[in-house]
Amino acid sequence: MQYKTKRVPFELKNFDQETGIFTGYAAVFGNVDDGGDLIQPGAFTKTLKHNKDRIKICWQHDPYSPIGKPIEMKEDKKGLFVKGQISNTSLGKDVKILLKDGVINELSIGYDTVKKEWKDGVRHLKELKLYEFSPVTWAMNDEALITSVKANEDIKEVLTKTIELLDRLLEKTEVKEKDSSELEMERLVTSIDSLEKNIGNKLKKAN
Template identity: 40%
Template structure:
């Protein structure tokens, strides 16, 4: 007796092209995070310059876990908005493939910075304003300390952001 239930099996893991690109703002200047800290404009400049002079890079990690690198940041720069990052999830890293699937489904979109404070001061409301930090890593995270730190360029319309996510998903399925 036939139950009407159909099953299809494609086999294998989801396919991700080498160099699946992600981008967004890992930090936004002038916005208090959930701990009350604010990153001031220019806070990353000296650290980025030191890294470049040594030929070193900021690491791309999964959930701030140093044992779980998932890709490389090809571009990290400060602009008027904050710390912009663009990088690639690496095909040969199983966790990167999982991250790509989660990003494509919209389950993960947070970015978060790992750093050491070099110089900070209190503002008029008693909040810590980070004036200089040593940037170690930028992670893909489920819950960023700064909710506005997300994949996708800030300032685009929600429709543009949705279109970018759809395009990224199609590229990952590629």
């Protein structure tokens, strides 16, 4: 597993600058993001059950700059609902002002992918281990860098599956298995088409 981050528009529902308490959504289900990922409902169920007390609120994903703690986290039909409290430290006070003024309006989650499934060029994230979520500054260059890294991972994943399909085809040398081999060939062609489309999309977004 590899630690990753994912930025989403910060849907700030309520914010009390005095107490530092805010509510919003750290992740939304069912939509394909710019990185080609789709978070499925239930992706956070296990991590909220077993890892909830260790999840923190950080500033810009810096583990040495924790700024608060979650008060409530739960999945609903829309996504991962969070209620958090920003601590009254010097950094926390600055963050509260930035949130109130709307300077910071994006949230990013830090996570590991535990279970995923590849479908039609989209990576379905079925289970995630959540470590933290952070208020972040929007930055196009950072997004392009993240997209580039994700593209390399996607290419490796599709190539691995393509090689596996080729190995199975080579093993099937008997004529009686012709129908099965043709089916495998169709799957191979589909995987290659998906790879070509994914590479093109990732390169466009990275540039």
